[in-house]
Amino acid sequence: xxxxxxxxxxxxxxxxxxxxxxxxxxxxxxxxxxxxxxxxxxxxxxxxxxxxxxxxxxxxxxxxxxxxxxxxxxxxxxxxxxxxxxxxxxxxxxxxxxxxxxxxxxxxxxxxxxxxxxxxxxx
Numbered sequence: 792x793x794x795x796x797x798x799x800x801x802x803x804x805x806x807x808x809x810x811x812x813x814x815x816x817x818x819x820x821x822x823x824x825x826x827x828x829x830x831x832x833x834x835x836x837x838x839x840x841x842x843x844x845x846x847x848x849x850x851x852x853x854x855x856x857x858x859x860x861x862x863x864x865x866x867x868x869x870x871x872x873x874x875x876x877x878x879x880x881x882x883x884x885x886x887x888x889x890x891x892x893x894x895x896x897x898x899x900x901x902x903x904x905x906x907x908x909x910x911x912x913x914x
Contacts, residue, residue, distance in 0.1 A: 802837055806845030811854065814869050815877070821867045825855060 798805070813819040826834070831842035846863055849855040854869045866872070893903055 802835075802841050803844035803848065806831060806835070806837075806842055807848045810845070810849060811873055814854065814865055815873050817870070819865050821865050821869065823865050824861075825863045825865065827862055 810819065810825055819825060825846070828839050828842040828846055831837075831846075832839040835842070846855065850857060850863070853872065854866055855863045856866050857863055889903070890900070893899070
């Protein structure tokens with residue numbers, strides 16, 4: 792797990808996002824136990840209450856569930872749920888503005904698809 796950094800966002804959100812990333816990339820599969828709040832706090836050198844807030848946010852979102860006296864675990868459908876949410880966010884943040892700008896330039900979806908097909912990342 793990558794350490795939290797001062798990127799302007801609250802630390803508890805960064806903790807939650809790191810766990811979400813681990814679920815999405817498969818390193819935390821369904822029903823896997825996640826690190827405890829004390830483990831997260833020690834690893835990231837933050838207050839345990841801050842780590843707990845991030846974990847509790849994931850519980851509220853249905854990504855994690857609690858086994859009393861044992862710990863927190865990844866929900867069975869967590870990965871699918873996160874992928875669906877991230878796809879919606881991706882569309883809202885990137886595709887919608889892209890298509891709006893393309894429309895201003897007189898470009899249609901087919902032209903955008905062609906650009907994507909031949910696109911190569913800058914090196």
